[in-house]
Amino acid sequence: MRSPRLRFLAAAAAPLAFLAVAACSPDSDGADGPSTTSSPDDAAATSAGPSDDLSDVAVEQQDGVPVLNWHGEPLAEGDLPFVTHETQSEQLQAGDGEEVGAEHDVQVRYLAVNGTTGEEIVSTFGTDETVTLDLTDETLLPAFRDNLPGTSEGESVLMALPAEDAFGELGNEQLGVGPEDTLLFYMEILDSYPVAGEPVEPVEGLPTVESDGETPAVIDVDGVEAPDELVVQPLVQGQGAEVEEGQMVFVHYTGVKLSDGEQFDTSYNRGQPFNFQVGSGQVIEGWDQGLIGQNVRSQVLLVIPAEQAYGELPEETDSTTAQPAHELAGEDLVFVVDIIAAY
Template identity: 30%
Template structure:
């Protein structure tokens, strides 16, 4: 139920099989000067922001090349780490940024893992993962990869139009390694307040929020209830950042959660403080530290209001969330 919290990332969710019949969209590229590898394109700009890409020529078909544009000074990335990464793509035909994740949701790359690509963006993330050297690559590093779509992906290049790449285009893929996500909350544990629901756990993971026995919250309340159950020691979450989070959400009095990130293989990524999520999240998580576990009591005014959301969240519902902040950048 992530779509109830944030905008769906439609471009990255397109399946490869659904696009397999697309036709070439780079066939009409104008003839002009060509160059090989990074002689054709230059990448600049600060890490953490959409890169500046300057094409001086069309890319000659050839082997895929990669280079470190800037080496970070953050933590060393190890095998098995999950790395919050932002991507940007530009092709040599349009020569602008045709796809990026900086203004919405980045991707979480698990170092050393291999899987068959299921979505178009998976083709790109695998290229990026191949450039991470466990024990050497550091957080804050920017890498750039130049490739010819047809030579790198063969027939799968027909799928790349959703990323702004024609099947005969050359392209540059830029990746910023922004943060390594924690496995769970880390810090000093604090007692829950009297108003808090009981956190039901199984194998150390929250599975439900039991509010039975608690007085019914006032649906006209305007104040957010917040308790930091684990006070993290990481950096402070700032407005406009992307956070990596595990969470569970349940309506007051409900018998089961309406959503649980803990039930999925990977935590979710959200932009915080900008209206991409419910107001209660924006108010409650900005200013907290990475590693924290935060309990939120969200009145309807800061949640889904009088209309509610679908069958699981009736109008005027008070929402309870437990959120583990695992990374921010």
């Protein structure tokens, strides 16, 4: 069984969306045309400018927040534009953790600066915010897929991306990035782990599952007895961090009724993961209880008794004001949940 790739999460949060190729188009209708953030003179100057050496850029900490200096001065006050015609990457601090692989999730903090204007674009520093990059995700900027494998947990790197390796000829008007602008990134690598988890030996008496990580799971409930209590069984053991109460969790899932195996819902048919705050009552009780403590990148089987799903069928009543029962009331439910990320 394969874990689903983090293809759609890039649209969920601005710091992550910025790192995705999908963010390149400035208009939702796909209209062509350069960004208006740079005048023709600016663009011409940038295009004609010399290629600059990344080693002349330094990172300094100001109240615990990194800023970029160029030739000893704040980048925005230097002799701009800063231009590179090929991707450059420089290690600033060695890491002593596990090596990042080409098929890993990588948890990072980062600062992005426009080399043409010296202006900060996005920063996750100064908050508790981190970003997890799926290096198998083809929508991720190629510079990260090419340069992060081989680094180590605890390492910090500085990167310069030419326009053609970043937002290309369209630029990104919303972010203030012109079609010729070089981008500078300072990135701290916090953690990494394989995208694919380890399969777990099936448990006798539970539903059997076939899953390819790209389409709805096929769940066979034949002969499975109704549960007396919530059943939580990992099918694939991920190596990411444990899901904590209060986190925003991103998942793909498929749900069937235990009574007849009929599928009643799946996120795959909607083309994007489902996200919710775990432990806050936004989902049924079986999810809130069952997913806390599970590891990111795990695939988890939940067999949920009706009272922890949509409740038991209500007793008959003559009241015309009684609320109608949920269509799944009285049903024991089975879900296969792929935990993609948790923040």
